[in-house]
Amino acid sequence: MQLTNKAKAVNRSPLTLMERLYFPAILKGMGITFSHIFKKKVTINYPEVTRPFSPVFRGLHVLNRDAEGRENCTACGLCAVACPAEAITMDAAERLPGEEHLYREEKYAAKYEINMLRCIFCGLCEEACPKDAIYLSETFAPSNYSRKSFIYGKDNLVIPHPQNDPEGFARAKGLIQERKEKTKQQTA
């Protein structure tokens, strides 16, 4: 029974003299191999050289601060409810008087954890966030020996403070800005 026309009959005729010599075929193969020496390399010297990320690349998360260094996250739980992998958990707390310079809203995330082992980097948390607080950056999760180290708390996630570490803040903020513009260009 023939299902498709793609079937090929195997040629079982005896080898010719040229084929029996083998050497021409070996030389032909060598030629192909050596020709690659003069071709452009497809690999790069990572990590000295890195490839540009795609504009839609989604890497490790960052928790954003505003210009005054107050944390944007208000622990509304929308990222956690949007997360298909159930990787995000948090504990909310009320801002005490005198903590206004730390947190932007009345309520904040006292604990915020992302389980990077569960995370599938889909970016739905970023999409769900109403407070401009969570972003996926253009960095990979670094490899590690223990599973414990993939439970990212606030100390791993919150971006540097604009006053205490202006350089780090500018770097992180620049990435966010770049990302925003890229997505804007894409949607336009």
Add this chain to the structure above:
Amino acid sequence: MSEQKQLFKVTIDNITVEVEPGTTILNAARKIGGEVAPPAMCYYSKLKDSGGKCRTCLVEVAQGSAADPRPMPKLVASCRTTVMDGMVVKNITSDRVIDARKGVVEFLLINHPLDCPVCDQAGECHLQDLSYEHGAGASRYEFKRRTFEKHNLGPYIQLHMTRCILCYRCVYTADQVSGERRHGILSRGDHAEIATYIEKSLDNDFIGNVIDVCPVGALTDKTFRFKNRVWFTKPVDAHCSCDKCSGNVQLWMRGDEVLRVTARKDEWGEVKEWICNTCRFERKKVSDWVIEGPSKIDRHSVISQGHYVGVQKPHETVAKVTGRKPKLLMNIKNVSEVNQVDLSELKGPATSDVFKQIKKEN
């Protein structure tokens, strides 16, 4: 013949129903049920005299009655208009109603702060549902929203006057459960606010019910404040023997912790039985309650997320095949810093002090 009750025939959205004379259009529509029932922000069937304030239940009366088939010129509030025999009402089939409701939602949202990410009512807020279903995507209002000075109502009830939509439900609740006339709403227009009367009835045993009747997050439970989002807690029906109330409540649990106690609600979001303050605020232990089972939650509600029904735990095959337990297992509970605080034991919201203590203990 005259003693036999005569029933009125009403047609709402092409569905005919027979109701007793004196029934409002809203209640007749609720008898049919489903989408035909107009939304209501201020009307509460358990509260006498409620309704007529919010205008979300506007409907079009296409035919006044069998005797006088002229249509009513304006849209009418269905919670306040009683039915006539042969009345024809249009609710979702009328473009005028849908348009008017959109306007009403916009008006309700003029002064309502959009702080749903902070608000504890989010997820079970009637105004959220209403604006999602009937509202426009954006507001055209450009001016400052009204603000009020913060008002402390004691350790149990949290008042956010900015979120109030002046539905008067809590006024009627405080009046009718305490059996004594208290003040209503002070000032008028933009300055109208609920404040003094609630303080006056704070000592009442059933005053906690104002939290349940509030359609928005203006009155919330302080013992639940910021503890968890509604949709991450699991609602279960429970009861206890209480000498003040029926003791039939709904517990909102996280694991073995009772984070919040509320009254059970019917399909219209109304309280079935009032519960007392002791049940609501003091009984926060599982041992205080006899748990009947998980509450039925509409699967379209965000509260039903993560509540799986008929779960079958997968068999662990590693141990069976290799003869020993896997070495590289990680229990997230040993690693995670979240969920370390016993929230049900806190009287109020968690603060940074609570989390600092946790750090020291570890």
